[in-house]
Amino acid sequence: xxxxxxxxxxxxxxxxxxxxxxxxxxxxxxxxxxxxxxxxxxxxxxxxxxxxxxxxxxxxxxxxxxxxxxxxxxxxxxxxxxxxxxxxxxxxxxxxxxxxxxxxxxxxxxxxxxxxxxxxxxxxxxxxxxxxxxxxxxxxxxxxxxxxxxxxxxxxxxxxxxxxxxxxxxxxxxxxxxxxxxxxxxxxxxxxxxxxxxxxxxxxxxxxxxxxxxxxxxxxxxxxxxxxxxxxxxxxxxxxxxxxxxxxxxxxxxxxxxx
Numbered sequence: 001x002x003x004x005x006x007x008x009x010x011x012x013x014x015x016x017x018x019x020x021x022x023x024x025x026x027x028x029x030x031x032x033x034x035x036x037x038x039x040x041x042x043x044x045x046x047x048x049x050x051x052x053x054x055x056x057x058x059x060x061x062x063x064x065x066x067x068x069x070x071x072x073x074x075x076x077x078x079x080x081x082x083x084x085x086x087x088x089x090x091x092x093x094x095x096x097x098x099x100x101x102x103x104x105x106x107x108x109x110x111x112x113x114x115x116x117x118x119x120x121x122x123x124x125x126x127x128x129x130x131x132x133x134x135x136x137x138x139x140x141x142x143x144x145x146x147x148x149x150x151x152x153x154x155x156x157x158x159x160x161x162x163x164x165x166x167x168x169x170x171x172x173x174x175x176x177x178x179x180x181x182x183x184x185x186x187x188x189x190x191x192x193x194x195x196x197x198x199x200x201x202x203x204x205x206x207x208x209x210x211x212x213x214x215x216x217x218x219x220x221x222x223x224x225x226x227x228x229x230x231x232x233x234x235x236x237x238x239x240x241x242x243x244x245x246x247x248x249x250x251x252x253x254x255x256x257x258x259x
Contacts (some may be wrong), residue, residue, distance in 0.1 A: 011215020019223025023151025067170025083140025
């Protein structure tokens with residue numbers, strides 16, 4: 001029961017940040033699971049299982065509040081699913097930490113650039129829909145391998161490229177639902193085919209996953225409203241600083257300074 005309540009709180013906090021800023025649910029949840037000694041592949045599978053429910057609620061909220069750029073959604077979601085399935089298959093058999101330093105450097109660079117854009121109050125510009133395909137492919141792969149790279153990679157790139165923060169966050173959150181369903185299905189397929197040998201112990205973490213689901217569902221309905229009501233410049237600054245925070249935290253993990 002204590003584990004369930006702890007992860008319920010983690011789910012509420014993580015989804016509150018993710019729904020409002022388009023990132024961090026996976027990173028926060030995965031980090032806590034890893035700190036509890038859960039293996040990386042199992043942590044990623046647990047988080048994506050929880051996200052099937054939380055992203056559905058979050059996506060519904062963003063659609064309701066008209067935060068979704070529909071012309072960008074389809075290529076982003078399709079490419080994200082392809083990249084996510086590939087990443088889930090790779091992670092279920094191979095360690096994914098090799099690419100982490102490059103991801104951390106990218107997040108830090110994007111954080112600095114987005115803060116620069118916010119400081120110079122540069123107006124949003126129209127993003128071409130074809131650009132979201134390659135971005136979704138990379139974001140989906142990193143999300144499956146790292147247990148939470150979709151939002152930081154995709155939301156930050158769209159905001160950095162000039163997309164209105166509210167629309168970027170809403171579109172990325174909505175596309176994430178399709179991504180998490182595909183990644184979760186790939187983990188199940190890897191289990192059934194015997195490619196994922198460690199999956200038998202996944203049931204040991206049912207209380208943690210349940211807490212993440214309930215906590216995330218409690219916070220998800222407010223995602224669209226927060227993104228809609230918060231001023232554009234404030235959202236841009238928040239995204240930039242959150243990226244630097246995430247990059248710093250993951251860098252400290254990589255260096256062994258934190259668990």
